[in-house]
Amino acid sequence: GDSVTQMEGPVTLSEEAFLTINCTYTATGYPSLFWYVQYPGEGLQLLLKATKADDKGSNKGFEATYRKETTSFHLEKGSVQVSDSAVYFCALSSSGGSYIPTFGRGTSLIVHP
Amino acid sequence: GAGVSQSPSNKVTEKGKDVELRCDPISGHTALYWYRQRLGQGLEFLIYFQGNSAPDKSGLPSDRFSAERTGESVSTLTIQRTQQEDSAVYLCASSPQSGDSDTQYFGPGTRLTVL
Numbered sequence: 001g002d003s004v005t006q007m008e009g010p011v012t013l014s015e016e017a018f019l020t021i022n023c024t025y026t027a028t029g030y031p032s033l034f035w036y037v038q039y040p041g042e043g044l045q046l047l048l049k050a051t052k053a054d055d056k057g058s059n060k061g062f063e064a065t066y067r068k069e070t071t072s073f074h075l076e077k078g079s080v081q082v083s084d085s086a087v088y089f090c091a092l093s094s095s096g097g098s099y100i101p102t103f104g105r106g107t108s109l110i111v112h113p
Numbered sequence: 114g115a116g117v118s119q120s121p122s123n124k125v126t127e128k129g130k131d132v133e134l135r136c137d138p139i140s141g142h143t144a145l146y147w148y149r150q151r152l153g154q155g156l157e158f159l160i161y162f163q164g165n166s167a168p169d170k171s172g173l174p175s176d177r178f179s180a181e182r183t184g185e186s187v188s189t190l191t192i193q194r195t196q197q198e199d200s201a202v203y204l205c206a207s208s209p210q211s212g213d214s215d216t217q218y219f220g221p222g223t224r225l226t227v228l
Contacts (some may be wrong), residue, residue: 032215043117043204043219044156051215089155093215099144099163100172101217105155 002027006090006104013111015078021075021092021107023064031092033057033073035068038087038106047075047088085111115139117220119205125226126195134190134223138207144218147180147190148204162188164210195227209212 007022025033032051036044050056053068062077073090090104118137126132138145147159158172162182173179177195182188192199202224206217 034216035169036217036219041221043119043221044206044217045219049216100146100158100161100169101215104157 002031002064002092002094002102004090004092004102004104006088006107007105009087009108011107013109015082015111017030017111019075019077019080019084019109020092021088021109023073023075023104025071025073025090025092025102027071027092027094027102028041029094030068033064034091034093034101035062035064035073035075036089036091036103038089040086044089058068080109080111082111082113085109117205117207117218119203119220119223121223122221123224123226125228127228128197129194131191131193131223132195134192134225135187136190136202136205136207136220138205139187139209139218141185141209142207142218143185143210144208145182145188146206146208147188148206149174150204150222152201159190159203171226176195192225193203195225197227200225200227 003026034049035047037047038044048059050057050066054067087106089106093101120135143164145162145220147157160180180190202222204222205220212226
C-alpha cells in the first residue's frame with residue numbers, strides 16, 4: 001500500500017538558518033504530493049502541493065520538488081523564522097483509486113531567535 | 114469564505130460516557146474525513162464520506178466509534194463508552210468534488226480528554 005516516510009524530529013534551528021525536511025514515498029500510479037503545516041493548537045493547513053513529476057510547489061518561502069526518480073518531496077526554506085515553528089506533515093493522494101490520503105508522522109520544527 | 118468548523122473545541126468526559134463531536138464542512142464540499150491525532154503522533158484515518166455514497170469506515174478502531182453525515186453537510190462522530198485511550202485531538206477535513214479535489218481543508222479539531 002501507499003506510505004510516506006519523513007524524517008524524525010524535532011528539528012531545531014536558529015533563525016535565518018536553512019531548512020530541509022526529508023520526505024520519501026511509496027505509491028502506485030502517479031500521486032499528488034503535499035506538505036501540510038500544523039501550528040500549535042490548530043488544525044492542519046495546506047502549505048504547498050505538486051501534482052506531477054518535476055513540479056515545484058512553493059508558498060511562504062517554502063519549496064518542494066516532486067522527484068519521481070527518487071520518490072521524494074523534500075521541503076526546503078532558505079531562511080527560517082521563529083514563526084515557522086510548527087509540525088510539518090508530508091502527504092500523498094494516490095491516483096490509484098483510493099480517496100483516502102496517506103500522511104507521514106509529522107516533523108516538529110523549532111526555530112530559536 | 115468560512116472554513117471547516119468543529120465543536121466543541123475541547124471536551125472533558127468521564128470514562129464510560131458517550132460523546133458527540135460535530136464537524137461543519139466548507140459549503141459545497143462533497144468529501145468529508147475524520148482523523149484522530151494522539152499526542153505527538155501523526156494522523157490516523159477514521160472514516161470518509163463522499164456525497165451520498167456509502168461511507169468508508171475502514172479506519173474506525175472499534176464498534177464504539179460511529180459517524181453520520183446528513184447529505185453533504187454536517188457530520189457527527191460518536192464515541193460510546195469512552196476509554197482513556199480515546200483521548201486525542203479529533204480532526205475533520207473536507208474536500209471539493211472537482212478542481213482542488215485532492216486537497217484537504219482541515220478544521221481546528223476537538224481535543225477530547227477522557228478521565
